[in-house]
Amino acid sequence: MSAPDLEKIAADLESLEETIIARLIDRAQFRCNRQAYLPGRSGFEGEATASLFEVRLRYQEEMDARFGRFCAPEERPFNRCLPPARRRVHLPENCLEIDNYDRVNLTDPIRSSYLELVARICAPGDDAQYGSSVEHDVYAIQAISRRIHYGALYVAESKYRADPETFKDLLAAGDRERLLARLTRTEVEARILDRVARKVETLQASAVGNSRHRIDPTVVRDYYADWVIPLTKEGQVRYLRRRLADR
């Protein structure tokens, strides 16, 4: 397997921040629209129990699965039992050392934390634009998921390779706290949080004085602090444990 390219990993993670923020801003142009998230209220033929959000996410992932999206390690699906890919996907050789990427699938907490985020980025109320709302939800949640799984898999592998003996010991000891502490780089995390808040400002600067609904930069910063970074590290723990079992 090829060695992790640290510069490329860092650049890709940073570039995903713009995508996530742009998607959140798009979603925020619609109201909270709580009805779109209520089970049994999808209004979709043949979907008596799901919410419109769940229906849209499943349809999107069924399409994406046929195009081979989930062949990529960092693309983990929110749904199970998706159809097989109908095209052969060219994947660049990667440095990862586990057999089943879904051993590091964090989509459940990503979905629940995102659904709480919606109320903090959107204006309250209902504009009846449920279809557009869940369309943008799905794009946003997919971008967030890609960021977290990418960071979980590739950063864990690169940290491991930088100091394999220490990680072997920590994993053998089964000490989750010490493992998490070893994976934590406080100054890097602080830099990410500042950068994310700044990008939310910058990406909305063009909208000053017009009618676009604006997102509070601290809300996105907090979402990174409370969910994106911790879930990425949780994924790193899972990855490294799995690596020990598989190799």
Add this chain to the structure above:
Amino acid sequence: MSAPDLEKIAADLESLEETIIARLIDRAQFRCNRQAYLPGRSGFEGEATASLFEVRLRYQEEMDARFGRFCAPEERPFNRCLPPARRRVHLPENCLEIDNYDRVNLTDPIRSSYLELVARICAPGDDAQYGSSVEHDVYAIQAISRRIHYGALYVAESKYRADPETFKDLLAAGDRERLLARLTRTEVEARILDRVARKVETLQASAVGNSRHRIDPTVVRDYYADWVIPLTKEGQVRYLRRRLADR
């Protein structure tokens, strides 16, 4: 029918600029990937003649059709023979005065002009990321199409209502050139072009010094000047002619 709300129309059109530009920037993170646009080279099971771009656009529109996207006047499909909506879509009352919105469907020139734009916003060459490339193509082309059709339908209606007698005469005379001249507001167009170029700068300001591929603002400005604005006006001509026939 309700009266056109000019302020809301202008605000919506302006807001769509951010969406279009963000989508183009996302696409530009991948190479041109010419293979994704070659007929018969989709690599997709059961799709012997289409390109991967065409397959993706059709799958996306089939999904969107089921969710009711094309019930909205400004959402015109690129494909024909799409499945019916499986949910009832709440549409706000609108001011439009034609019976069939597909009489103003400009998707053919939108598609061909967009495919030429790809080579001007992306780095040349092939990174084999065909699936991601066409995914972002579809999001970009849908945003462009929404902008053009929205401007064609709603702006035409509001211009007509501001001076119905003049428009009736121009339409009765069948003088396309004079009609186009009457629909043209040179100073508004100049303002749009400047604003679009500035937004391309602003939306990429956060990426200074990192590895994101950057788009030349003049390329997007020119695309607006050569395609978005002329196609919007062409749509206005079609709308007004149809209005005369229907009412």
